[in-house]
Amino acid sequence: MIEAKGLTKRYGKTLAVDDLSFSVEPGRVTGFLGPNGAGKSTTMRMILGLDNPTAGQVTVGGKRYTELHHPLRTVGALLDAKWVHPNRSARAHLMWMAKSNKIPARRVDEVLDIVGLTAVAGKRAGGFSLGMSQRLGIAGALLGDPEVLLFDEPVNGLDPEGILWIRKFMHRLADEGRTVFVSSHLLSEMALTASELVVIGKGRLITQSSTEEFVARAAESTVKVRTPQLDKLRALLAQASATVDIEGDGLIVSGMESEKIGETAANHGVVLHELSPQQGSLEQAFMQITGDSVEYHAALEAEARHALAGQDVR
Template sequence: MIEARSLTKRYGKTLAVNDLSFSVAAGRVTGFLGPNGAGKSTTMRMMLGLDNPTAGQVTIGGKRYHELKYPLRTVGALLDAKWVHPNRSARAHLAWMAKSNKLPAKRVDEVLDAVGLSGVAGKRAGGFSLGMSQRLGIAAALLGDPEVLLFDEPVNGLDPEGILWIRKFMHRLAEEGRTVFVSSHLLSEMALTASELVVIGKGELISQSTTTEFVSRASENTVKVRSPQLPQLRAALQQAGTEVREDEGASLLVSGMDSDRIGELAAANNFVLHELSPQQGSLEQAFMQITGDSVEYHTELENEAQQVLAGQTDPLVPSNR
């Protein structure tokens, strides 16, 4: 388990992290989200003792990182896939890490095999592609068979096959009972990977919840309705006090009435229904809506994109620029 309590980091006059508290439980993948400049990387560096907090603390398994005698046995991390010396082979890189934490040499080949790098173990890391470097970084994180794993942008720049592999790998690690904490800007991927979310902005906690709760809290509850009697159904829905707007194709999006009541209204008026489906917003929409005030810099186009994702403007209506 990871526990952050009143974590604060100041660089001169800049407050990078401000009184941040959250916890990360074992047995699940927890996503760490926030706009650029939110303080995610600084927070993760403080977790690993690379930066000292100005105030507060982070504990991993009840201890601060510098209190761990053999840290790789408790926590594994991937913060920068390209930090490996380019002239070292993958095996040599892992071998010195294993030796520094008194890990058996056989563990090197075990983790190389786990991430699919056994065939290139003797090649120089400087010649690795980004995907191979990410796999080597994950192998290093797994070296001590730790209970806690931290990953910063692990799928950045990967092809679809690599992204799918890392997603399944993280799920497997969580299923083994490990604590998996992942920072990423790829919200569509986080929606598929993380069951829990810690969301920060301007160095402060915005939300900690399940991914489903986060999306539901930010999204408008709507129901998609299709019917061959759409004009009549629309009039009946509006008379019942709902908000109705046209969706793509011959369908309506209804707010203010759940699917059960819409079905009952249609049946009472002998309207035929071809579709009646509750609509759930995306993680991207929820993120833009909830963190909008925490983004430090906006261009005009970014402001418009945020309004579209939040459902405040129609993407098909041109702006006045």
């Protein structure tokens, strides 16, 4: 379990994370969403002890990351897929990580096989594509067989087969009772992967809820209608204060439930060929909820760190 309480981080005059509190429970995949520059990467860095909070705290299994004796056995993370010495082979990189946490050498070959890199285990990591680097980063996260896993944009550079693989893999990890916390800008994929969401903007918590609740609350549901009497039905629904748009050979209706649309059509002798309720998307819900938070540009965090170059921000 990950638990943040009043988590705050300042870089000079820039407030990157502002009194942020949330929890990530085991047994599910929790998505971490927010506009660029919302503070997601900074939050993950604080979870992993790479940055120290200005105020508040974040714990993993009740302990701060720096208090963990062999941290890779408790927390596995992928924040930057290219954080590998380019002249090291995939196996050498993982072997170095394993030795640092007293992980058996046989585990290196196990995780290479899990992520599909066995055939290139002896090749220089610097020559890997982004997708291969992502797989190597995932292997590193799995190395200690940890109970908690953090992934930042894990599907970057992966082909459709790789994206499907990691989606199923995350579900399997959660089904094993592990805590899985994943940040991604690919909202269509998050809708299929995450059952829980933590959404932030301008460093603050916007909401934490199930994915289903988030979409239902924020995205407007519509109904697709097809009829050979399109103009007549359109006029009837507009008279009933529904919002009606033409799309292809049918109508998209909002502000009226499908049952009411069907009753209206029946009462006026309108033949229906299709009446399909359509739930709003995660992307629509995200844009609706975070619309006021996009003013905070992604460059600010990087500029703040650059301004503090040479200072101890850990």
